Amino acid sequence: MANVLGEMNAAATLQSPCDDCDIRDLAICGALRTNEVQRLNRIMTTMDLAAGDPIVDEGEPSDFVYTLTTGAVRLYKLLADGRRSVTGFLFPADxxxxxxxxxxxxxxEAITPVTLCRFQRTELGRLxxxxPTLERRLFARATEELSLMQEQIVLLGRxxxxxxxxxxxxxxxxxQVKRHLPANPVSVPMTRTDIADYLGLTTETVSRTITQFKSKDLISVENASRIRIVDRDQLDDLAEAN
Incomplete structure (x- = not known):
């Protein structure tokens, strides 16, 4: 009986927030062994935020690193003249x-209700x-972030x-596909103004372009936050033009 109780206690000890995480294989803990995940959990706190809540502010000390597990986040910079430039969007596993x-x-800033795993930077650095697997995982994600930034430069410039x-x-x-979701329909949780600020366009231009895509049967708009790609080949041709 004592042995059974001991095994049950050991199993309970091994349980962690990562066990039920839908994006675990994509997050930093995905490549870690069980004992390593437990060590990571000891320096992790979970945050639940409402839509519109700030997460970090530009220029403040970068004391924490975050993994987004649910919801969507916008990244932005405020320009000297007060205008906003959206620099990216984060989704689960980012x-x-x-x-x-x-x-x-x-x-x-949270676009929708979000859940994040937060790590103190110095503690994460020591771990x-x-x-080494953890370090390689974070380096790979930093490289992906740089690649997305380079794509945006091409997007805005050409x-x-x-x-x-x-x-x-x-x-x-x-x-979406990288997060093991269907490619269609496309979830668009951000506003048309968010998209415009990211693409360097006006809100009116974004709305007009989406309407043109609908009229040409490239897409169908299921609702404000769901767009279905109807003609993938034609959309790809447009996306690859430069």
Whole structure:
């Protein structure tokens, strides 16, 4: 009987928030062994935020690193003249604050209700020294973040409005697939103004372009936050133009 109780207690000890996480294989804990996950859990706290809640502010000390487990987040910078530039969007399994800068380079705000895993940077740094797999995982995600930034530079510098919107929709679809979700319909939780601020367009241009895509049967709009890609080949042709 004592042995059975001991096994039950050991199993309970091994349980962690990661056990029921839908994106565990994509998050930093996905490549870790059970004992390593337990060590990571000891320095992790879980945060639940409502839509519109701030997560970090540009310029404040980057004391924490975050993994988004549910919901969507916008990243943005405020320009000197007061205008806002959206620099990216985060979805489940994405990271915030991975780059080893002393301050956050952007502000982050919840678009929808979100859940995040938060890690104190210095504690995570010490654990990375002891668990090389963790360090490699974070480095890979930082590299992906850099790649997305480079894609946005091309998006803003060389493409027409229609090409930018097509690229954006295709990108959202591809990111869904990476999260083990269907490519269609595409979830669009951000506002048209968010999209415009990300693509360097006006809200009116984004709305007009989406209407044009509908009239040409490239897409169908199921509701304000769900768009179905109808003609993938034509959308891809637009997205790949430069």
């Amino acid at each position: 990271f915030l604050g991975v780059s080893m800068q002393h301050t956050y380079s952007t502000s982050a 990375m020294e002891e668990i 493409k027409s409005a229609a090409e930018r919107v097509a690229s954006f929709l295709r990108g959202l679809s591809e990111r």
